Amino acid sequence: MDDQNKNLILATALSFVVIMLWFVLFPPPEATDTADMTAPETAQQTGQQTSEQGGDVAVAPGAADTGTATDTASAATAGEEPQQDDAPRIEIDTPELLGSISLRGGRIDQLALKDYRETLEPDSDIVTLLSPVGSEHPYYALFGWAPGSGLSPDQVPGANTLWEVETEGTLTPDSPIVLTWDNGAGLTFRREMSVDDKFMFTVTQSVENTGGDTRSLAPYGILARHGTPPDLKNFFILHEGGIRIVDGELSEIDYDDFEPASNHETIGVEQSAWTGFTDHYWMTTLIPEQRAGTKISTFKDTRREIFQTTAKQPTVSLGAGETATASTRVFAGAKEWETIRNYQNEQDVPKFLDSIDWGWFFFLTKPIFAVLHWLHNVIGNMGWSIIALTLIIKALLLPLAFKSYVSMAKMKELQPQMEKIKENAGDDRQKLQQEMMALYKKEKVNPASGCLPILMQIPIFFSLYKVIFVTLELRHAPWIGWINDLSAPDPSSLYNLWGLLPWAAPEPGSILALIFIGVLPLFLGISMWLQQKLNPAPTDPTQQMIFAWMPWVFMFMLGSFASGLVLYWIANNTITFTQQYLIMRSQGYKPDVFGNIKSSFKKKPKPEKK
Numbered sequence: 311m312d313d314q315n316k317n318l319i320l321a322t323a324l325s326f327v328v329i330m331l332w333f334v335l336f337p338p339p340e341a342t343d344t345a346d347m348t349a350p351e352t353a354q355q356t357g358q359q360t361s362e363q364g365g366d367v368a369v370a371p372g373a374a375d376t377g378t379a380t381d382t383a384s385a386a387t388a389g390e391e392p393q394q395d396d397a398p399r400i401e402i403d404t405p406e407l408l409g410s411i412s413l414r415g416g417r418i419d420q421l422a423l424k425d426y427r428e429t430l431e432p433d434s435d436i437v438t439l440l441s442p443v444g445s446e447h448p449y450y451a452l453f454g455w456a457p458g459s460g461l462s463p464d465q466v467p468g469a470n471t472l473w474e475v476e477t478e479g480t481l482t483p484d485s486p487i488v489l490t491w492d493n494g495a496g497l498t499f500r501r502e503m504s505v506d507d508k509f510m511f512t513v514t515q516s517v518e519n520t521g522g523d524t525r526s527l528a529p530y531g532i533l534a535r536h537g538t539p540p541d542l543k544n545f546f547i548l549h550e551g552g553i554r555i556v557d558g559e560l561s562e563i564d565y566d567d568f569e570p571a572s573n574h575e576t577i578g579v580e581q582s583a584w585t586g587f588t589d590h591y592w593m594t595t596l597i598p599e600q601r602a603g604t605k606i607s608t609f610k611d612t613r614r615e616i617f618q619t620t621a622k623q624p625t626v627s628l629g630a631g632e633t634a635t636a637s638t639r640v641f642a643g644a645k646e647w648e649t650i651r652n653y654q655n656e657q658d659v660p661k662f663l664d665s666i667d668w669g670w671f672f673f674l675t676k677p678i679f680a681v682l683h684w685l686h687n688v689i690g691n692m693g694w695s696i697i698a699l700t701l702i703i704k705a706l707l708l709p710l711a712f713k714s715y716v717s718m719a720k721m722k723e724l725q726p727q728m729e730k731i732k733e734n735a736g737d738d739r740q741k742l743q744q745e746m747m748a749l750y751k752k753e754k755v756n757p758a759s760g761c762l763p764i765l766m767q768i769p770i771f772f773s774l775y776k777v778i779f780v781t782l783e784l785r786h787a788p789w790i791g792w793i794n795d796l797s798a799p800d801p802s803s804l805y806n807l808w809g810l811l812p813w814a815a816p817e818p819g820s821i822l823a824l825i826f827i828g829v830l831p832l833f834l835g836i837s838m839w840l841q842q843k844l845n846p847a848p849t850d851p852t853q854q855m856i857f858a859w860m861p862w863v864f865m866f867m868l869g870s871f872a873s874g875l876v877l878y879w880i881a882n883n884t885i886t887f888t889q890q891y892l893i894m895r896s897q898g899y900k901p902d903v904f905g906n907i908k909s910s911f912k913k914k915p916k917p918e919k920k
Contacts, residue, residue, distance in 0.1 A: 371456045371530045371607075371622045397472065400487055401480040405507050406643060411481065412442060415469040416489050416501055418511060419443070419450035421642055423592070430786055430794055439592055439642055448536040449587075451594065451640050453501065453513055458526030458625055465493045466527055473501065483507045496521020497628075509643025510653065516635040519628035529636035530622040531596045533586055537615045538565045543590055548780055549667045552608045552619055553595075554585035560664050563608055568617055574609035582660045585619045586641070591782045593665055596621040597639040600658065645782050647683055667780050674773035679781055686783065692796055693789025696874055700881040707766055708889065715893040720755045767882070778874040789877065793830070796874035800828030827869040830876045835865030837883035843906040844890055 397414035402421065409421035421440035428434045440449050455466040467473070473489035481487050486504035493499070502514040515529050542550055542565070552563035557580050569575065577583075585606050586595025596619065598604050603624035610617050626634040641653070645666055654662035668675045681702065685695035704711075727749060735742035750756070778784050784797040792802050804826040838861035868876055894901055 403480050413473045415452045416473045417450045417452040451533050453531050455527045455529055460525050465495050467491050467499050508649050509641055511640040514637045518633045522630050524629050526625055526627045528622055528625040531638040533619050535617045553588045555661050556583045557581050568610035571609045571611050577606045579604040593645050595641045598623050669776045671773045675776050678773055679777045692787040696878050697881045700878055704885045775875050778872045793873050797872050799870050800830040800873050802828040831865050831869035834876055834880050835861045837880050841883055841887045843903050844901045
């Protein structure tokens with residue numbers, strides 16, 4: 311078997327292993343039953359912060375003293391309060407966000423993303439991010455002060471405090487709102503809430519001691535989520551759940567790995583931190599003031615299925631007439647790469663880009679997406695940007711590919727000498743190896759160099775798949791014609807002759823969809839088949855069968871992959887075909903592509919019967 315065919319078989323085998331491994335590690339998502347989610351329970355005295363009539367809310371941080379703040383659950387009830395639904399609300403209206411803030415606790419608990427819809431349908435609902443207590447899937451941000459020396463839980467604002475509005479109006483980027491609450495025992499609390507034109511809220515809490523005694527208390531922010539998200543993907547390739555950066559170290563906590571509230575770790579911050587929840591495309595995070603002494607905790611109330619992350623800032627002591635102020639930012643929105651990068655670089659949110667799940671090959675996925683994003687800004691279409699990215703990658707690998715193809719051409723020239731060495735060596739394998747190595751050294755040929763471009767493609771393939779799957783910019787991104795979402799499989803199907811027949815294509819993910827492939831997978835199979843035709847078919851019948859079937863096996867296997875990845879592979883095969891054809895001609899070898907195609911359709915003569 312010549313080395314050209316050896317390398318092609320190696321490429322096929324490696325690709326097959328990659329695909330099989332991918333299907334094992336990253337199986338298609340299972341359908342999620344959203345009907346059986348945990349509903350909020352009626353309030354009761356449980357040693358956790360609740361309203362006697364307002365329903366379950368998050369666990370408040372523990373009491374503060376004159377030194378540090380502890381993290382034991384405190385029994386802080388707000389007394390007889392109205393129902394949650396009766397609390398007045400302040401509207402939120404920005405270029406990107408639509409929602410409201412409840413005066414019950416001053417919670418940010420209604421939020422939707424104006425520019426993102428649930429499906430491709432133009433009349434589809436916009437994406438809902440946060441929901442109040444009493445809804446099907448409560449998810450909200452709240453703030454307060456943990457009591458210290460000289461204070462009881464009902465003397466500090468918490469999850470169910472009914473605030474008053476100091477400044478009327480709608481919360482917009484140009485008009486912040488201010489809430490006030492007087493505890494009737496010498497402390498006056500104010501809360502100023504502002505929002506920018508993207509997804510960042512700033513909550514500034516202040517307290518003034520108008521009494522005569524010294525008081526100590528600690529400001530905190532809480533993100534609480536009742537039950538796991540209804541659209542949880544459960545993909546190995548994607549992290550969804552808790553996420554935090556503490557002093558530069560990234561931690562990702564799956565929902566199954568949340569520690570119970572009764573026994574969870576509290577992490578002290580030395581310089582900087584943020585904490586929150588991340589979904590596939592959306593995220594909510596608390597970003598406290600970047601300073602030492604803040605404590606981060608992430609845990610789960612196992613009885614009520616409430617997931618919670620808390621950022622509690624250092625305890626402050628207030629003498630008579632003194633005022634203390636603390637600020638917490640809240641990111642609640644879409645994981646747009648450019649937006650998150652601006653917050654990281656321009657507003658000093660440490661390592662905020664790591665909130666996007668770049669994976670094990672982050673050293674490749676980050677630059678690959680940065681180039682793809684730049685190309686999209688220039689071209690304006692993500693599909694053509696993927697093709698342009700493929701051209702750039704192939705151009706960078708061209709020196710390696712050229713060396714590989716030249717080496718393969720030289721190996722062909724050396725075939726007569728190699729056959730002679732094999733004849734002379736006979737069964738002496740050591741002599742055969744020594745003489746072969748001497749020949750390679752004399753002719754300056756590296757037989758392994760033909761494998762390098764193949765091996766380089768594997769991490770690039772994984773990285774591009776990761777980029778296409780996790781980044782928001784590929785979600786609902788169209789290319790041409792029927793390809794209206796590059797993050798989803800090709801919606802066309804052989805079942806209805808790719809739209810020519812008057813019935814619908816099979817549902818994506820179904821068995822019929824895997825069998826009746828779309829247009830892009832068909833082009834993928836053809837491109838792989840044409841690439842084979844640069845060389846004559848191997849003489850060995852087994853090899854011929856493998857080569858004949860492999861493009862079409864891959865065509866069906868990759869039919870359920872994201873359209874963007876299949877598009878990349880088609881472009882890669884096409885460019886590789888062109889490169890190899892031109893390099894082979896430059897080395898004096900003229901591939902007979904049409905002749906090889908014709909020979910593949912010729913009937914093989916039947917063996918003569920003896």
